[in-house]
Amino acid sequence: MNIFSAFHAAIAAILDSIAASGRLPETLDYSRFVVEPPKDAAHGDLATNAAMVFAKEAKANFANPRQLAVEIAAALADLPDVAEAEVAGPGFINIRLKPSVYADVLRAVLNDCEAYGRPQGRGALAGRINVEYVSANPTGPMHVGHGRGAVFGDALANLLAFAGAEVTREYYINDAGAQVDVLARSAFLRYREALGETIAIPEGLYPGDYLKAAGEAIAKQYGRGLLDKSESEWLEPVKRAAIDAMMAMIRDDLAALDIAHEVFFSERTLHEKINGLSQIDKEINELRARGLVYDGRLPPPKGQLPDDWEDREQTLFRSTDFGDDVDRPLKKSDGSNTYFAADIAYHKSKIDRGYTTLVDIWGADHGGYVKRMSAAVAALSDNKVALDVKLCQLVKLMRGGEPVKMSKRAGDFVTLREVVDEVGVDAVRFMMLYRKNDAPLEFDLAKVIEQSKDNAVFYVQYAHARAKSAVRQALAAFPDLDLTPQALAGAPLELLQDEGEIALAKAIAQYPRLIESAAAAHEPHRIAFYLYDLASVFHSHWNKGKDRPQLRFVNSDDRNSTSARMALVVSLTCVLASGSRLLGVSAPDEMR
RNA sequence: GGCCCCGUAGCUCAGCCGGAUAGAGCAACCGCCUUCUAAGCGGUAGGUCGCAGGUUCGAAUCCUGCCGGGGUCGCCA
Structure with missing residues (x-):
């Protein structure tokens, strides 16, 4: 149950009926308006900009956006879940929901538990997606930077699969050259x-x-x-x-790191000649037949000229036809193929294998390579296949705020394995995702294993453990209480009245929307930030129970309120576990 | 020099397919607690969103130009 998409649909229906009366065009693009939580909770539960977005189209029949908003708000107010819908500012519509809506949300969570939040309908992904990540050269152990791309790609693949896509995790072995x-x-x-x-x-x-x-x-x-x-x-x-x-x-x-690829694709196979022709040769010939490969000269790079620059004719791919800045060479001076030529054949293989979306995870030092690869995929697929390249920035290893000294001695560096062995999978995976992929990351070996609020991994895991502990306590107080999610769906949820409880239910209700947007943007870090926020709402309500025992989740004098609160707590564990699973981080039952 | 990424509170960063008074953590400051609902709690203060223009009813968000940092620029992968 996603209240945001439900209301998006409801507002679309209202706009439809206004259009049917002839006062709005029938051709409005409903993806243009949004339904989102208002920044200020005092404004209610939901806000929409629908009236303002369509102000121009409404101009003929509505003097200003507010007038359209008033009409939409009136229709919204008639909906069974709506307590109040009012127009604010230039034409925002603020919607206040009946408390029963959050009870419905919790029941939906309890019925689906870890499947809750899986996008349905409009927000669900379709098609086959290939996520290529790691692809480190097979010349040595992986270092920490590789680990970031590995964790990012893996979590993204989890997320896309959860959102409905058919996902393949792939590793390109650079075993040629x-x-x-x-x-x-x-x-x-x-x-x-x-x-x-x-x-x-x-x-x-x-x-x-x-x-x-x-x-x-x-x-x-x-x-x-x-x-x-x-x-x-x-x-x-x-x-x-x-x-x-x-x-x-x-x-x-x-x-x-709990990462396993389904496909390992060997670059060498692209160079192997069958009847004198490699796969790379074939693809180049094909592009040449289409007029996209030619022999020509390239202008020298601007600025300082490489000392060994020599002007010569070479085999070029017409990537400028597809948005690149310059055409790109396919042959080295010794006649062998460039890395790009092999990459063309490789991406053609992905296209031929039927993927509708390709995602490549690269290190940020390969940023200059993105345009030509996008151009190649556009050319190879006739613009039918989308390529999204996600660049991961460097990881700076720290220990207690001090940079970890890398020995200058050749071949001696901090490997990914050493870090995983020292701090554990959960810490590595969570912290690698607790930052946007294109922002540099400081990874502090001391901080990530600290048992304190300052450590986000611990904070999120502790929330789950704490919730599980509350369930154990409830069971001790009421041994015959059925605390399975299914049974708790029948709890008297109308007893959840405290603002802290409502805030937690609201945060839980955000999850489906969060998943949709994170999947659409290919940004798994949003899950990590969400989990942190969710944990924070829970912890702060829990802390209120210290001074005010009547707010505690377990109240041995009150079976009904305990039961309702367990419904809330178990819903929370479902969402924490679900999000953690997407990140590949464990959700422990207790902290040790 | 061309191209790409980044520039948001003292620090580390969210927010960016435009939306209301820009958020969090740390640090600072002020209280409270010394506890097993443990691995502290609550609050206050702190910002010309790099600068200047532009588009718009509305810009941290989109466009242009600068400034600063990083990356990259045929025969590495």
Whole structure:
């Protein structure tokens, strides 16, 4: 039950009937007006700008927006759930609901529990959405920055699925190109080391200890068989083995964060030639046939010229036809494909697999790449598939307000795994989402495990545990009381009269609207902020029970009021658990 | 130099497909509590929403130009 969308529909119906009387056009776009909670609670429960939005269209028959508002308000006042509808200011309509509406909301929550808030009808998402996230190079362990993209993508995928979309979580393995060759050479050294040689790792290769295991694995598989081979012979098998080892490690790191992708897509497969033609070649040829790829020269970049700049003819994609600033090269000077060329083939694969929306999660340092990729997807799908690129900003690791010192020693950095092991999954996931994706994030290792109000993770989890504790106490006071959500739907909810109780019910009633907007905007952080606010409403009402015992949720003298309040508390646990599940954060029954 | 992101209270940040008197946490200040409804509570103060124009009945929100910070700019991925 979403009271906001319900009233949006009710107001649309009122506008329809005014239109039917000939005093408004029949063609109004109802998505233009909103029904939202007023900023000031004194204005009532709902507010709408419908009369002002359609002021222009109403001009012929209504002298000003207020007149239209008066007519809409009059019709609203006749609705059974409305206590009062009045016009304010230039034409706002403030609606005060009957208290029974919030009882209805709680009953709806109790009936659906964790399914409550799933968008229905107009707000529900349709179609197949591919969310591509992490996509870290398989050349080493993940660091904290990767973790942010990983958590963001995972939570977004949860949210989109909850909102009704058919979601695929995908990882693009960058297992082609020079970096994985470097990986292979580094792993080969570790292989020789595993066979007893003393090695020195030259500049330019990966020095990290994490490759030792890969070297040992290769030694186990090939024995001394690769030692006297030339690089051209050992490179491929060593590369394969090293990539497999790195991907196993990355999957393991992701699993520690409760993240599992459904599809791992290998870039290498796009480069493999079948009958002399790779998938990349095919897509380039196709675009060339459509006149979207040509051979030409690019103007040098403005400002300072790269020293090795040479003007030459190259293979270019006409991305300027699709909103990019300059056409983009598809071939390097040695004739091999650029990363962009492979990415074109990759995104074409997603389009061919039938997705209607593509979401890519990238680090902010790839911002300059967004326009060309959007242009490519537009070209490849004839503007039918939408690409939304979400950029995640850097994570700054802190400990007690001081930056965590990163050792300068090559290959030694704070890995994602170390952080997860130190503070736990819940803290990492919640804090990574407690910030907008394009804002830099300070992650304080000390703060996130603090048991205090200053720590948002704790504050939200504590609200859930506290609510569960209240349920346990109610059961102790009334052992025969049925506290299942279904049974509580029959509780005497009209007894919920205190303003703190009403405020909590109102906050719970916001949840469906929050989910809809967060899903539409691809912004899971809104859930984290909402949960914090919801917890805050609950805690502050709970605290009133200290001085005024009659407000406590459990009152052993009053079975009926306890029952009604349990309906409220259990509704709260449903919503806290639901939102936490979308974020991938646990909702514990007690704090330890 | 081109492009992208950011600029909101002392600090860290929400709010941004336009809507009423711009919010939260921390810090500050003032009270209260010393408790198992525990991991404190309540309140006060604090803002030319970077600057200047524009669109609009209405702009933190949209447009333009500046200023400041960050990112990025063929042969890295």
